[in-house]
Amino acid sequence: MTLKGMLSMEELHTMAANEEIETIIVAFTDHYGRLVGKRVAADFFVEKIAEEGTHACNYLLTTDMEMEPIPGYASANWQKGYGDFHLVPDLKSLRIADWLDKTAIVLADVHNQEHQLEGIAPRSILKNQMKLLQTLGYTAAGASELEYYLFENSYRQAHEQHYQDLKAVGWYLEDYHILQGTRTENFHGRVRRHLQRSGVPVETSKGEWGLGQHELNIRYAEVLEMADRHIVYKQCLKEVADSMGYAVTFMAKYAEDQAGSSCHIHLSLWKDGKNAFAGKESFGGVACSPIFRWFLGGWMKYTPEVMPFFAPTVNSYKRYQDASWAPTRLAWSYDNRTAGFRVVGKGESLRIECRIPGADCNPYLAFAASLAAGLQGIKDQTAPPEAFSGDVYAAKELEMVPTSLADATALFSQSSFAKNAFGEDVVAHYTHFFQTESRAYEKSVTDWERRRYFERI
Structure with a gap:
């Protein structure tokens, strides 16, 4: 049985077309457990982001609490230019954010440039244990x-x-x-x-x-x-x-x-x-x-x-x-x-x-x-x-x-x-x-x- 508030893509498509949902938060957690990511227009999410994902700067897994990029990480640093990693929405996590106006939220997996789970991302670490x-x-x-x-x-x-x-x-x-x-x-x-x-x-x-x-x-x-x-x-x-x-x-x-x-x-x-x-x-x-x-x-x-x-x-x-x-x-x-x-x-x-x-x-x-x-x-x-x-x-x-x-x-x-x-x-x-x-x-x-x-x- 589907829990109240969880959304299928079909339901989101209908709600976006009816302007019941206008914004999708695409987010993941940093080391501290803070949600970081983007707000995406609902129609753009339905048309493109749901399937193709989006990008975020890979410095987000090398910062401190003040969002300062900290040197010394192998995954991302000034020498490598702080490129992007790929955020892949886990559509099983798509849900209404009822406390926000006309908003849904989806949690994303962080992928590297080879389109594999970024091993240092917190959600990836748990998923790897679940595979075992x-x-x-x-x-x-x-x-x-x-x-x-x-x-x-x-x-x-x-x-x-x-x-x-x-x-x-x-x-x-x-x-x-x-x-x-x-x-x-x-x-x-x-x-x-x-x-x-x-x-x-x-x-x-x-x-x-x-x-x-x-x-x-x-x-x-x-x-x-x-x-x-x-x-x-x-x-x-x-x-x-x-x-x-x-x-x-x-x-x-x-x-x-x-x-x-x-x-x-x-x-x-x-x-x-x-x-x-x-x-x-x-x-x-x-x-x-x-x-x-x-x-x-x-x-x-x-x-x-x-x-x-x-x-x-x-x-x-x-x-x-x-x-x-x-x-x-x-x-x-x-x-x-x-x-x-x-x-x-x-x-x-x-x-x-x-x-x-x-x-x-x-x-x-x-x-x-x-x-x-x-x-x-x-x-x-x-x-x-x-x-x-x-x-x-x-x-x-x-x-x-x-x-x-x-x-x-x-x-x-x-x-x-x-x-x-x-x-x-x-x-x-x-x-x-x-x-x-x-x-x-x-x-x-x-x-x-x-x-x-x-x-x-």
């Missing part, structure tokens, strides 16, 4: 649960205030509170309706544990479709907030005295229409299959080596604090929110929830890293540790997650697993990207430093 998954006869179902903070200030006001003294929409911790959630229904009711009408089916929304923090969950799907939904979701929330004079942030740790914002990743493998994780073995109190055990074992073993795909910014690592709802140590447990890997469900609903990624992750990279680690576990029949019982935060003997982007990048750059899974060119490219991000932070002078040292040092 399919050769083994599996599909993967996934979900990503996003948390965020909502403010009464506009983005422009927040910028002009240097992101200080912002007014959160809530003034007490509202986790699951209906009254406080009602106060933001002008925003959350609107985005739920827009998402429903844009091919992104919504399950729930609720208050979270921080002041003005919320969570809106969407239905699980095959992992590429889920990653696409994740991107559309974020874009919708940001643009609706902007139109209403609000601001929403997906920073992993917005404020030192507030809860971090996560992106819990749920995954299960399927084969012949059945959950391949389900089985009759008993392991840690879970009725499961060997595939479940090996996938979990690989995911846990290789997480430190792919950590930048889960936690890609300097800010990401400030979320990992004991007793904060964010995991700090590598352990698994059944329905235990102190564990980095929380197993939930049973039978056909059995799945692994990885609580390590933050809301700032690029979903294509996070899902790709999860699949690659799990599939390596299946290949090697990697046994996970025994299930942990109790408070993982108090278990000082357990291995901790990496504590900084610099440390995580060093592990990633030297990982033979990552090089085999993604390719040495991909590891080199993203190592340079993460190192660039770390160096930019190391050179900056922060408000914390001024408050601490200006007078008293």
Whole structure:
């Protein structure tokens, strides 16, 4: 059954002819997960771009947050002249952007000049893992649960205030509170309706544990479709907030005295229409299959080596604090929110929830890293540790997650697993990207430093 808001080319042709759709956004994500691309006239898209694609400057996968082209990348640089790559619309992702006037959006694959997937593009990295998954006869179902903070200030006001003294929409911790959630229904009711009408089916929304923090969950799907939904979701929330004079942030740790914002990743493998994780073995109190055990074992073993795909910014690592709802140590447990890997469900609903990624992750990279680690576990029949019982935060003997982007990048750059899974060119490219991000932070002078040292040092 076609989801409400998803469009076939036949439907788009009719809507464009009737001027119900006038603009098509053709976009892909950069390293950070930001949508970049073009707005195309609907009739031109129908006549030409849908089949032939369009072009964009290849510097878009070599820039920093400020859109400055960074030297040192092999894929694109000043010596090569910063040419174009080819954007090929994935028409399966074509959907109405209900929050915008007479607009549809399609996510594109990035191709190189040889008309092959550009290996360093985030969506390409996930698609390559899915190809490997399919050769083994599996599909993967996934979900990503996003948390965020909502403010009464506009983005422009927040910028002009240097992101200080912002007014959160809530003034007490509202986790699951209906009254406080009602106060933001002008925003959350609107985005739920827009998402429903844009091919992104919504399950729930609720208050979270921080002041003005919320969570809106969407239905699980095959992992590429889920990653696409994740991107559309974020874009919708940001643009609706902007139109209403609000601001929403997906920073992993917005404020030192507030809860971090996560992106819990749920995954299960399927084969012949059945959950391949389900089985009759008993392991840690879970009725499961060997595939479940090996996938979990690989995911846990290789997480430190792919950590930048889960936690890609300097800010990401400030979320990992004991007793904060964010995991700090590598352990698994059944329905235990102190564990980095929380197993939930049973039978056909059995799945692994990885609580390590933050809301700032690029979903294509996070899902790709999860699949690659799990599939390596299946290949090697990697046994996970025994299930942990109790408070993982108090278990000082357990291995901790990496504590900084610099440390995580060093592990990633030297990982033979990552090089085999993604390719040495991909590891080199993203190592340079993460190192660039770390160096930019190391050179900056922060408000914390001024408050601490200006007078008293």
